[in-house]
Amino acid sequence: MFTIREGRFQLLLVERGKPPFLGRLALPGGFLHPDEDAETTARRELLEETALDAGTGHLEQLRTYSTPGRDPRQRVVTVAFWAILPALGSVHGGTDARMADFVPVEELEADIAAAGPGGHLAFDHDRIATDAIERARSKLEYTTFAARFCPHEFTMTDLRLVYEAVWGTELEPANFRRKVEGIEGFVRASGRSTRDLAPETPRYWSDSDARESWSVQMLTHRSQGPPAIPKALMLGAAPPDFAPATLQKGSPDSSGRRRGRPASLYVWDGSEDLFPPFRRPGT
Incomplete structure (x- = not known):
């Protein structure tokens, strides 16, 4: 699991x-x-x-x-x-x-x-x-599986963070956007932006399962320090330091909202398969 x-x-x-x-x-x-x-x-x-x-x-x-x-x-x-x-x-x-x-x-x-x-x-x-x-x-x-980790409406950053977490590598944002938008049936623009989201409204996994978006959790931990790992399952090296430099204009803050220019929102476009495949770096 x-x-x-x-x-x-x-x-x-x-x-x-x-x-x-x-x-x-x-x-x-x-x-x-x-x-x-x-x-x-x-x-x-x-x-x-x-x-x-x-x-x-x-x-x-x-x-x-x-x-x-x-x-x-x-x-x-x-x-x-x-x-x-x-x-x-x-x-x-x-x-x-x-x-x-x-x-x-x-x-x-x-x-x-x-x-x-x-x-x-x-x-x-x-x-x-x-x-x-x-x-x-x-x-x-080779599938659009990553979109299932995102809320119903998500930003390109939300989707990229899924790939980075699973693959364990950083992806260049502009190249990632070009690849995703070039794959037919993967995602489509919803016509809305983060400006359309009420400031006090949390990001959820789906309409039926009101749980906080993991990407918002990630941003929170980046501002508060590394998450604690249960002692009984403390395996190997300590987790990396999540504390970033001061947030810049246009970057997400710890609430998941963006400062400056609002980000476009996307939805999954319904296709199960990716063509062409979205290859991992180095493969």
């Missing part, structure tokens, strides 16, 4: 409350019930172990993992799923998970790379997490 919190691409992990790998971090999951298919099991286990409902976001199958010995208890074949929810409530551990929380992807990748033969996560979850991270990143190259 991925999301963007405080401007950072993050993956949901649980702390195991039962052997094997007691106390180790792992991906949420469990065994099928006799009357379930794999997707139903994935949704149920996520809800039981983390209190999150995958029905509100995107869920798709990743791949099957069947290497003998991957589970010390017995022969286990895993059908892995990955999901993205653009905005989430609180999470907490349940059933055989002591706790659940999100971990920044770049920190998790560093811990996996530095881990010894025993791995960082339980079982073979290092491999599964790495595969899922790459799938999510590549999804933004």
Whole structure:
């Protein structure tokens, strides 16, 4: 389960409350019930172990993992799923998970790379997490998936920040705008600007899910300092310093509003696929 919190691409992990790998971090999951298919099991286990409902976001199958010995208890074949929810409530551990929380992807990748033969996560979850991270990143190259992280109306900056968070790299704003506007069916201008948004009106994920836009959260943390990472899931290096230089004229302030010239608002134009693809820098 991925999301963007405080401007950072993050993956949901649980702390195991039962052997094997007691106390180790792992991906949420469990065994099928006799009357379930794999997707139903994935949704149920996520809800039981983390209190999150995958029905509100995107869920798709990743791949099957069947290497003998991957589970010390017995022969286990895993059908892995990955999901993205653009905005989430609180999470907490349940059933055989002591706790659940999100971990920044770049920190998790560093811990996996530095881990010894025993791995960082339980079982073979290092491999599964790495595969899922790459799938999510590549999804933004050939689909319009990034627009689902934005409010119904969003600025080009909102959309660019999604790409930067997931890909872990900065994108040049003018080039980004040209690429996006050159892809048919990706976004279209709504005919409105940030001037049309009431100053006291918060940015929401969607009309039906009134949760604050992650890009506004990111700007808030840029002005207040780095976000705290739960101690129990403090993995690897400390988060980067989010404190920026003083905001300049025309840049967003911590409320998500822009100073100076208002920014144009866009909406998703309905296409699922990107053509031509939007390639990551360096690929």
